[in-house]
Amino acid sequence: MRAITRPASATLPLSETLTAGLNAYPVASFPLRRRRRLFFRSLGWCVVPAFLSIRLHRLHCFKKEQMKVIEPVELFQKLCSSGAVQKGRLLGLDVGQRYVGLAVSDVANRIASPGSVLVRKKTNIDIMAKVFQKLVSQHSLVGFVVGYPFCLWGQSSVEAVQVRLFMEDLRNTGRLNGLTYTYWDENYTSKCVEALLEPLDLNPVKSKTIKDKFAAVGILQGYLDNMNRKLKSGNLARE
Known part of the structure; x- marks a missing residue:
């Protein structure tokens, strides 16, 4: 099966090209596949393997719409400028070595x-x-909104590297093209959740899953509070 692409301009009118294509070759002596190829070539068409044309199209779309990282303020400005504050939502991620906790914002x-x-x-x-x-x-x-362990001394920690690697792997799948993400400080979010869960004396596995998802809540809530505070004071538009 083959995909056929048409050039921008043809050298001959269609009627003349058809006549030339049909009369230029002793078609009866050629196999059917070759006759088809010669006929389309006489029309000025370029015959390309279907699988190659599909892959080239996907590669073009992948490069054009690939998921990308942007600044925190830019992500919220995108929501505001598009009028999507009342209908679009954000997903918070707490990326660990073994688990990824998720949290979602409300429609506002x-x-x-x-x-x-x-x-x-x-x-x-x-x-x-x-x-x-x-x-x-x-x-x-x-x-x-992805939690990121920013270091006060400008050094990159092991946790920071594995967060970036995870987002790179996720982006390279090509399944989330068109979306954007940003990094937000996650320092002390897990510690705060651990302090809240300690008196409950939960099962270690259950405690771990609860800690991961509520750490994601802390990351996303911190981002939303900061951005809405800037939006209310008018500082969001100036940044």
Whole structure:
């Protein structure tokens, strides 16, 4: 099966090209596949393998719409300028070495609520991307707020590197093209959640999943509070 692409301009009118294409070759002596190829070539068409044309098209779209990282203020400005504050939502991510906690904002982008916890493995990044695709459709997500352990001394920690690697792997799947994400300081969010859960004496596994999802809530809520405060004071538009 082959895909056929048409050039921008033809050297002959269609009627003359048809006549030339039919009379220029002893078509009866050629195999059917070759006759088809010669006929389309006489029309000025370029015959390209279908699988190659599809891959080139996907590569072009992938480069054009690839998921990208932007500044925190820029993400919220995008929501405001598009009028999507009342209908688009944000997803908060707490990325760990083994689990990824999720939190989602409300339709007004003011309150963060806990979501689920995903198991993170090197071999299941495509499965995780499919889960994110489903969440984007269910909650009308327009962007991600990813927790990032910013260092006061300007050094990159192991945790920071693995967060960036996870987002790079997620972006390279090509399943979240068109979306944007930003990094937000996650320092002390997990510690705060641990302090709240300690008196409850929960099962270690249950405590871990709760900590991850509520750490994501802390990340997303901190971002929403900061951006809405800037929006109310008028500082958001000036930045």
